[in-house]
Amino acid sequence: MSKTNLYGIIKEIYAAATEKNGVETGVLGKTVLGFPIPYIKKGHGCGNVSGSTGGNANGNERAREKEEKRKEALIFGAIHAREYVTAPLVLKMSEKYAGETAVYFVPAVNIDGLALSIFGIDFVEYLGRLYGEYPHPRSADRPNFRYACGLGRRRENPAALFCECAEFFGEIERLAVEKTIAQSAFLSENFQKNSNGFGGGNSRGPAADTSDELPLSPFSENLLKINGYSRDFSLWKANIDAVDLNVNFDADWGGGAQNVRYPAPANFIGPYPESEPETRALVNFTKSHDFFCVLCYHSKGDLIYYGYGGRFPDREFAEQISRSTGYPLTQSENSAGGYKDWFTLKFDRPALTVEVGGESFSRVELLERFDEIYDRNSNVASIIDRFARERKRK
Numbered sequence: 276m277s278k279t280n281l282y283g284i285i286k287e288i289y290a291a292a293t294e295k296n297g298v299e300t301g302v303l304g305k306t307v308l309g310f311p312i313p314y315i316k317k318g319h320g321c322g323n324v325s326g327s328t329g330g331n332a333n334g335n336e337r338a339r340e341k342e343e344k345r346k347e348a349l350i351f352g353a354i355h356a357r358e359y360v361t362a363p364l365v366l367k368m369s370e371k372y373a374g375e376t377a378v379y380f381v382p383a384v385n386i387d388g389l390a391l392s393i394f395g396i397d398f399v400e401y402l403g404r405l406y407g408e409y410p411h412p413r414s415a416d417r418p419n420f421r422y423a424c425g426l427g428r429r430r431e432n433p434a435a436l437f438c439e440c441a442e443f444f445g446e447i448e449r450l451a452v453e454k455t456i457a458q459s460a461f462l463s464e465n466f467q468k469n470s471n472g473f474g475g476g477n478s479r480g481p482a483a484d485t486s487d488e489l490p491l492s493p494f495s496e497n498l499l500k501i502n503g504y505s506r507d508f509s510l511w512k513a514n515i516d517a518v519d520l521n522v523n524f525d526a527d528w529g530g531g532a533q534n535v536r537y538p539a540p541a542n543f544i545g546p547y548p549e550s551e552p553e554t555r556a557l558v559n560f561t562k563s564h565d566f567f568c569v570l571c572y573h574s575k576g577d578l579i580y581y582g583y584g585g586r587f588p589d590r591e592f593a594e595q596i597s598r599s600t601g602y603p604l605t606q607s608e609n610s611a612g613g614y615k616d617w618f619t620l621k622f623d624r625p626a627l628t629v630e631v632g633g634e635s636f637s638r639v640e641l642l643e644r645f646d647e648i649y650d651r652n653s654n655v656a657s658i659i660d661r662f663a664r665e666r667k668r669k
C-alpha cells in the first residue's frame with residue numbers, strides 16, 4: 276500500500292479488491308448509497324458454505340468440511356465513519372497475512388460514512404450530479420441510491436464494480452486535493468447550473484456556515500440539519516442515514532446508556548434492529564460462515580473491549596491478542612447493540628472490539644501515526660491462524 280493519505284483511503288480499498296492476483300475478493304452487501312462493501316479473503320479453509328462435495332459426501336467428509344469451515348475468521352474495520360484509520364489498517368493486515376487459516380478482511384463496512392467524514396456533503400452532491408439522481412431522505416421504503424457506480428447494472432461482476440468505484444473515488448480524491456470539492460465556489464458554479472429544481476426547499480437554519488445560497492439536494496439539506504448546520508462532518512460516526520451502525524445490532528437493542536432515538540451524527544440506534552443495509556450485510560455474511568472469532572477494529576483508546584452479557588468465550592484467545600498488541604482487555608459498561616455484543620450472545624465465541632490509537636490524538640494525527648498503529652497489530656492475524664491450527668489438533 277502506498278503512503279496512507281486521508282483522501283485516498285476509499286480508492287485504495289477498492290483498488291485492492293480489484294487487483295486479485297489469485298486472491299479471492301467479493302461483496303458483503305451494499306451501503307445505503309449503493310456502494311459495494313468489499314472483502315478480501317486470504318488463506319485456505321473451506322469458504323464454500325453450502326459444501327462442495329455434492330450428494331455423495333459421507334459422514335467423515337462432511338465432518339471434515341465442517342471442521343474446515345470452523346477455521347474461518349473475520350476482521351473488519353471502519354464501521355464508524357470517523358474511525359477511518361482502521362480501513363488502511365485492516366487492508367495492510369490483509370496484504371501481510373500469509374497463514375493457512377481462511378481470514379476474511381473487510382477494510383470498511385461504512386463506506387458512505389467514511390466518504391461523508393472525509394469529503395463532506397459535497398461528495399453526495401457530486402455523486403448526484405454525476406449520475407443524474409440524488410439519494411432520497413429516509414422514507415418508508417428506504418430507496419437506495421441505485422445508480423451509485425452503476426451497481427444496478429454490474430451486480431454480477433464485482434471486479435468491474437470495484438474498478439469503477441476505485442475510479443470514482445480517485446476522481447473525488449483528485450477534486451479534494453485540488454480543493455475543487457469541499458469548496459463552495461465549486462458548488463455554486465456547478466450545481467446551480469446543473470441541478471435545476473433544488474434550492475426551492477431551502478430550510479437551512481440560522482447557523483448555516485455557508486456564505487452563499489447553495490441549492491443542495493433535500494438529502495444533503497437533511498444531513499446538514501442533523502449535523503447542526505455545520506459543514507464539518509469530520510467527527511461523523513454514523514452511516515449516511517444518521518444511524519450508528521454499532522448500536523443497530525440485535526443484542527439488547529436500545530439498552531445502551533448513550534443510545535439516542537433520533538437521527539444524529541452518533542448513537543442513533545435506528546428505527547429497529549438491523550434496519551441498516553450495512554448492519555444486515557455483516558449479519559448475513561456472519562451467518563453464512565462459521566467464524567471462530569471476529570475482530571472489530573475501532574479507534575481510539577488503545578484498549579480491547581471483550582465479553583458481553585456475562586459471557587467471556589475463549590478467554591485465552593482474547594488474552595493472546597491483548598498480550599501481542601499491548602492493549603488491555605476491558606468490558607464495555609452499559610453498552611448494547613454492537614456487533615461484538617451480538618456475535619458473543621449469538622455464537623458464544625470471541626469477538627473483540629479493538630480500539631486503536633491513543634485517546635489524545637486527533638483523527639488526522641492517528642493517520643500520521645499509522646505505522647506505529649500497524650506495528651502493534653501486525654501479529655494479530657497470525658495469532659488467529661496459530662490458534663485455529665492448534666485447536667484443530669486438539
Ligand SMILES: [Zn+2]
Binds near residue numbers: 358
Ligand atoms: Zn467505533
